[in-house]
Amino acid sequence: MRIKLKVNNKTEEIDIEPHEILLDVLRKLGYYSVRRGCDTGMCGICTVLFDGKPIPSCSVFAARADGHEITTVEGLEDAKAFAKLLSEEGADQCGYCSPGLILNTVYLKKIGVKDLNKAKIKLIGNLCRCTGYESQHRAITKFLGVTK
Amino acid sequence: MIYFKEYLKPKNLQEAYEVLTSKNAKIIGGATFLKLSNQSFETAIDLIDAKLDFIRESENEIEIGAMVTLSEFGDNPIISNLYNGFLKNITENILSFQMRNLITVGGTIFPKFGFSDLITGLLVLETEVHLYKNGKIRLEDFLNTKIQKDILEKITIKKKPLAVSFKNIKNSEYDFSIINIAVSKSENEVKIAVGARPAMAVLITKDLNFFEDIDKAVESLLNKIKFSDDLRASKIYRQKVCKALLKRALREVIQ
Numbered sequence: 414m415r416i417k418l419k420v421n422n423k424t425e426e427i428d429i430e431p432h433e434i435l436l437d438v439l440r441k442l443g444y445y446s447v448r449r450g451c452d453t454g455m456c457g458i459c460t461v462l463f464d465g466k467p468i469p470s471c472s473v474f475a476a477r478a479d480g481h482e483i484t485t486v487e488g489l490e491d492a493k494a495f496a497k498l499l500s501e502e503g504a505d506q507c508g509y510c511s512p513g514l515i516l517n518t519v520y521l522k523k524i525g526v527k528d529l530n531k532a533k534i535k536l537i538g539n540l541c542r543c544t545g546y547e548s549q550h551r552a553i554t555k556f557l558g559v560t561k
Numbered sequence: 562m563i564y565f566k567e568y569l570k571p572k573n574l575q576e577a578y579e580v581l582t583s584k585n586a587k588i589i590g591g592a593t594f595l596k597l598s599n600q601s602f603e604t605a606i607d608l609i610d611a612k613l614d615f616i617r618e619s620e621n622e623i624e625i626g627a628m629v630t631l632s633e634f635g636d637n638p639i640i641s642n643l644y645n646g647f648l649k650n651i652t653e654n655i656l657s658f659q660m661r662n663l664i665t666v667g668g669t670i671f672p673k674f675g676f677s678d679l680i681t682g683l684l685v686l687e688t689e690v691h692l693y694k695n696g697k698i699r700l701e702d703f704l705n706t707k708i709q710k711d712i713l714e715k716i717t718i719k720k721k722p723l724a725v726s727f728k729n730i731k732n733s734e735y736d737f738s739i740i741n742i743a744v745s746k747s748e749n750e751v752k753i754a755v756g757a758r759p760a761m762a763v764l765i766t767k768d769l770n771f772f773e774d775i776d777k778a779v780e781s782l783l784n785k786i787k788f789s790d791d792l793r794a795s796k797i798y799r800q801k802v803c804k805a806l807l808k809r810a811l812r813e814v815i816q
Contacts, residue, residue: 432564432568455657
């Protein structure tokens with residue numbers, strides 16, 4: 414089947430198998446920031462925005478995205494600003510989980526989260542095996558402008 | 562992995578039902594955990610375009626469409642205000658934020674998942690399931706049916722003056738519950754639902770008088786609830802945790 418979707422505001426058309434997963438199709442299209450992690454929706458690494466909301470792309474059929482908008486980290490204006498903070502705080506070690514974390518954190522900023530505890534709860538599904546999360550939390554605090 | 566040859570997004574329930582009953586087809590709900598199941602069928606039906614993502618409130622009840630995601634469900638002010646956020650608090654702690662953007666109310670209820678926290682919470686409210694072909698059924702009755710070729714359109718929750726409590730325990734923050742318990746108290750009746758036993762949730766209804774001595778009442782109730790072992794916990798562990806959680810929940814709503 415052929416699907417048409419908008420990725421980072423660019424219209425893409427591709428032939429897929431009906432049961433193909435969005436993660437695989439996005440990588441076929443060249444969006445390599447979308448990385449494979451646990452493949453069960455639990456690690457957050459493959460996160461993309463589907464019509465503006467974060468979802469694990471390993472847990473969605475690509476056919477569902479037909480006619481919808483997908484945003485990867487390449488398409489986020491604020492991504493570089495947050496990536497710089499991650500780097501400054503030493504929170505970007507292997508960097509494998511960064512695209513998912515960046516997408517989710519930028520989304521939290523968009524919906525106005527300014528409380529670090531709320532941010533931590535919303536980011537529960539973003540696993541990182543390098544940082545121990547403290548350095549990530551420092552970067553998140555600065556990026557969101559956390560007030561308490 | 563799930564394999565199928567055709568993916569359809571019907572615009573309405575009639576169209577979806579025709580496909581469901583004329584082909585080897587399945588409704589895919591939120592379609593999470595794709596790689597944890599092994600299924601093969603002809604046609605996948607996605608209800609994303611069937612306009613089932615509504616939450617409406619009338620004087621006596623709240624209607625929730627089957628394709629409402631757990632995020633929408635938890636964020637909605639109508640749901641947030643219902644019983645001091647009882648259902649919002651339940652859904653806010655299910656898995657991760659990203660997964661809650663995919664998991665749907667219908668996709669949780671229709672397959673009658675044993676681990677579901679939401680089903681346990683809804684059981685102690687007056688919840689009805691609205692099926693396209695089989696019509697309106699009380700949730701507790703629906704859980705005991707074997708209906709498969711039908712489509713969950715919406716659920717309705719009757720607004721009643723109730724005191725409610727929900728308790729659960731997990732191995733980690735975003736794992737499934739090892740055991741979950743919901744209790745509601747009306748003027749003279751108490752409803753208790755116990756789920757993740759790990760089997761499907763059960764509902765027990767008793768007169769308020771039955772709980773004059775909560776410790777005795779809980780001992781008596783535990784004899785009527787079946788628990789089992791699975792990878793997350795043993796039968797004995799579940800029984801012991803259930804006893805403690807049930808007492809806490811009952812004290813919250815009764816005293």
